[in-house]
Amino acid sequence: MQRRDFVSHGGLAAILATGAAPAIAQTLPEIRWRLTSSFPKSLDTLWGAAEFVAKRVGELTGGKFKITNFAAGEVVPGLQVLDAVQAGTVEAGQTAMYYYFGKNPAMAFATCLPFGMNQRQQNAWWYHGGGEQAFNEFLKPYNCVAIAYGNTGTQMGGWFRKEIKTVEDLKGLKFRVGGVAGAVLSRLGVVPQQIAAGDIYPSLEKGAIDAAEWIGPFDDEKLGFAKVAKFYYAPGWWEPNSMGHMIVNTKAWEALPKEYQAAFAAACGECNAVTMAKYDHLNPTALRRLVGGGTQLRAFPRAVMDACQKASLEQYKDWSEKYPEFKTMYASYSKYNKELTQWFRVAEGSFDNYMASQKG
Amino acid sequence: MQRRDFVSHGGLAAILATGAAPAIAQTLPEIRWRLTSSFPKSLDTLWGAAEFVAKRVGELTGGKFKITNFAAGEVVPGLQVLDAVQAGTVEAGQTAMYYYFGKNPAMAFATCLPFGMNQRQQNAWWYHGGGEQAFNEFLKPYNCVAIAYGNTGTQMGGWFRKEIKTVEDLKGLKFRVGGVAGAVLSRLGVVPQQIAAGDIYPSLEKGAIDAAEWIGPFDDEKLGFAKVAKFYYAPGWWEPNSMGHMIVNTKAWEALPKEYQAAFAAACGECNAVTMAKYDHLNPTALRRLVGGGTQLRAFPRAVMDACQKASLEQYKDWSEKYPEFKTMYASYSKYNKELTQWFRVAEGSFDNYMASQKG
Numbered sequence: 001m002q003r004r005d006f007v008s009h010g011g012l013a014a015i016l017a018t019g020a021a022p023a024i025a026q027t028l029p030e031i032r033w034r035l036t037s038s039f040p041k042s043l044d045t046l047w048g049a050a051e052f053v054a055k056r057v058g059e060l061t062g063g064k065f066k067i068t069n070f071a072a073g074e075v076v077p078g079l080q081v082l083d084a085v086q087a088g089t090v091e092a093g094q095t096a097m098y099y100y101f102g103k104n105p106a107m108a109f110a111t112c113l114p115f116g117m118n119q120r121q122q123n124a125w126w127y128h129g130g131g132e133q134a135f136n137e138f139l140k141p142y143n144c145v146a147i148a149y150g151n152t153g154t155q156m157g158g159w160f161r162k163e164i165k166t167v168e169d170l171k172g173l174k175f176r177v178g179g180v181a182g183a184v185l186s187r188l189g190v191v192p193q194q195i196a197a198g199d200i201y202p203s204l205e206k207g208a209i210d211a212a213e214w215i216g217p218f219d220d221e222k223l224g225f226a227k228v229a230k231f232y233y234a235p236g237w238w239e240p241n242s243m244g245h246m247i248v249n250t251k252a253w254e255a256l257p258k259e260y261q262a263a264f265a266a267a268c269g270e271c272n273a274v275t276m277a278k279y280d281h282l283n284p285t286a287l288r289r290l291v292g293g294g295t296q297l298r299a300f301p302r303a304v305m306d307a308c309q310k311a312s313l314e315q316y317k318d319w320s321e322k323y324p325e326f327k328t329m330y331a332s333y334s335k336y337n338k339e340l341t342q343w344f345r346v347a348e349g350s351f352d353n354y355m356a357s358q359k360g
Numbered sequence: 361m362q363r364r365d366f367v368s369h370g371g372l373a374a375i376l377a378t379g380a381a382p383a384i385a386q387t388l389p390e391i392r393w394r395l396t397s398s399f400p401k402s403l404d405t406l407w408g409a410a411e412f413v414a415k416r417v418g419e420l421t422g423g424k425f426k427i428t429n430f431a432a433g434e435v436v437p438g439l440q441v442l443d444a445v446q447a448g449t450v451e452a453g454q455t456a457m458y459y460y461f462g463k464n465p466a467m468a469f470a471t472c473l474p475f476g477m478n479q480r481q482q483n484a485w486w487y488h489g490g491g492e493q494a495f496n497e498f499l500k501p502y503n504c505v506a507i508a509y510g511n512t513g514t515q516m517g518g519w520f521r522k523e524i525k526t527v528e529d530l531k532g533l534k535f536r537v538g539g540v541a542g543a544v545l546s547r548l549g550v551v552p553q554q555i556a557a558g559d560i561y562p563s564l565e566k567g568a569i570d571a572a573e574w575i576g577p578f579d580d581e582k583l584g585f586a587k588v589a590k591f592y593y594a595p596g597w598w599e600p601n602s603m604g605h606m607i608v609n610t611k612a613w614e615a616l617p618k619e620y621q622a623a624f625a626a627a628c629g630e631c632n633a634v635t636m637a638k639y640d641h642l643n644p645t646a647l648r649r650l651v652g653g654g655t656q657l658r659a660f661p662r663a664v665m666d667a668c669q670k671a672s673l674e675q676y677k678d679w680s681e682k683y684p685e686f687k688t689m690y691a692s693y694s695k696y697n698k699e700l701t702q703w704f705r706v707a708e709g710s711f712d713n714y715m716a717s718q719k720g
Binding site for chain 1: 388706718
């Protein structure tokens with residue numbers, strides 16, 4: 001399995017060249033890491049994943065490899081996790097790589113691309129399609145290794161005070177939306193707003209913005225958007241999946257005994273399975289509560305979806321011209337994505353659609 | 361996270377009551393386990409998962425907890441893994457719990473139910489919806505604990521020498537198909553055949569059977585069915601997901617230091633993510649090769665799907681009357697399944713369908 005090869009061996013030749021497995025026991029040192037997060041503790045799905053990894057690593061190493069979690073802002077601001085890990089201010093960070101698309105849009109491949117892969121497809125590309133290796137090669141100048149730890153699945157399209165019926169309705173719309181989606185939507189006249197989680201609700205309430213997207217029913221419900229915006233749209237085509245990563249400073253990683261590298265990587269891999277499952281567990285009941293409270297579910301009209309996809313493809317063309325790293329990774333990613341989409345039509349898609357067509 | 365609670369604590373009170381974390385190091389013993397599989401080495405997706413777990417456990421424990429893998433038939437026949445682990449003949453086994461539905465049909469909940477959950481839904485139920493706990497409670501009399509290690513995703517509906525156009529076409533059909541699906545299909549006149557992997561091809565070639573299902577494109581291609589049956593059907597509604605488990609003899613589990621329990625559980629959890637991804641990586645290209653070689657893809661007609669779903673629900677009613685364990689778990693499973701199906705329509709389903717509707 002290619003994933004295994006990377007995490008065990010990629011970039012770690014120096015360590016592994018030492019040869020035979022050391023005796024566990026006496027030789028293993030006490031190691032303490034600080035793991036800073038892009039997320040607040042209130043976002044218990046994602047924050048819970050960082051806690052899961054730290055706890056599991058402790059269990060795997062008899063408490064000798066101790067990781068302390070810090071929420072966004074405690075030691076490092078939420079959107080500066082990459083810089084802090086790169087500089088070695090902290091050993092590790094929990095983040096979404098697309099936050100750093102301003103440094104290079106190729107950062108987005110690790111998280112998601114608008115109209116790109118869904119969660120299963122992203123995992124396939126990452127673990128077996130060469131994604132993990134290609135992305136970590138790209139990440140080398142940032143002195144980090146990135147290990148996937150979880151996913152939100154397809155996100156929702158956000159909360160709107162007025163319905164979106166035509167492409168024209170996007171023009172001038174003040175929409176709190178993340179970086180990559182913002183770049184695409186601004187091509188259609190949207191005025192993207194960068195607003196921190198805690199400030200979205202008041203902005204929406206007083207009409208300073210017209211719409212806001214966050215994650216999905218469970219996380220969105222806690223921020224209270226339903227009270228100030230009636231229409232809840234799907235799908236969040238800009239995040240058909242959203243893979244999260246633990247990033248580790250390269251020197252800190254290479255200094256770990258290989259048992260501890262294995263512990264960190266295994267805990268992240270396990271967390272990837274259980275975090276996706278946690279979202280799938282929590283979202284259905286949250287959505288039911290929201291709809292029961294008056295939220296109106298809406299689907300983006302086909303013409304709006306088509307216009308957004310066209311704008312996305314234009315954006316990728318622009319980035320491919322300006323960033324060779326984006327161009328190379330996009331060529332591989334988009335071909336892989338197309339093949340997986342064709343396969344998903346056959347078994348997964350036809351079964352899911354049959355079940356979705358049932359009454360009730 | 362409930363999953364964590366189970367794997368760390370469920371049924372292990374005696375061990376955990378010893379209190380503070382022991383120093384790793386000197387106290388950890390050398391332990392050797394035999395892990396017998398229901399699968400042959402040629403099935404490298406599933407067999408590869410057993411190797412992955414054994415290797416990862418070795419890496420996590422500095423080689424002190426050594427697991428040796430045995431293929432089906434090497435020490436235990438493939439369909440007697442549960443009996444062997446229950447008796448303590450081997451410490452652990454890799455299997456699909458629905459193979460043992462003859463002991464109690466509730467065994468199937470750990471793997472899949474016809475017209476039941478897809479892979480994401482099964483993980484949600486298992487890790488967070490109480491599935492892992494409920495199933496392991498049920499499994500106690502078998503002296504085993506079951507830990508999920510992977511999934512195939514929605515399987516294909518198998519290889520048919522003639523097309524299935526109406527429900528009538530199922531009558532008298534000699535179909536190599538697994539136990540639970542066989543029970544359902546026999547209600548519609550199918551004559552289910554139990555045939556080991558290696559004997560399916562010759563049976564199909566000489567016309568002793570009319571159809572055969574196995575897993576999906578990558579695994580099916582290797583068995584050569586395409587040469588002797590032209591029509592390849594989807595979806596495999598009897599396996600909308602197929603979760604695999606490592607089962608461990610309870611005494612062997614309880615005798616493990618808790619670091620080794622954590623190592624085994626974490627390796628299985630990581631393997632769950634990477635095995636699903638491996639199938640998603642391998643199936644698309646295998647399907648392309650099959651179709652390029654003349655295989656005709658077909659979808660089961662709606663009327664056939666409806667009749668099969670009706671027969672499935674009747675079967676569950678029968679089993680609920682006869683087996684209290686089935687009744688209890690089915691009530692919980694089916695309610696959960698319904699909620700998740702509703703949610704999947706909104707974001708995942710609408711996005712996937714948009715992408716599936718693209719040309720090419």
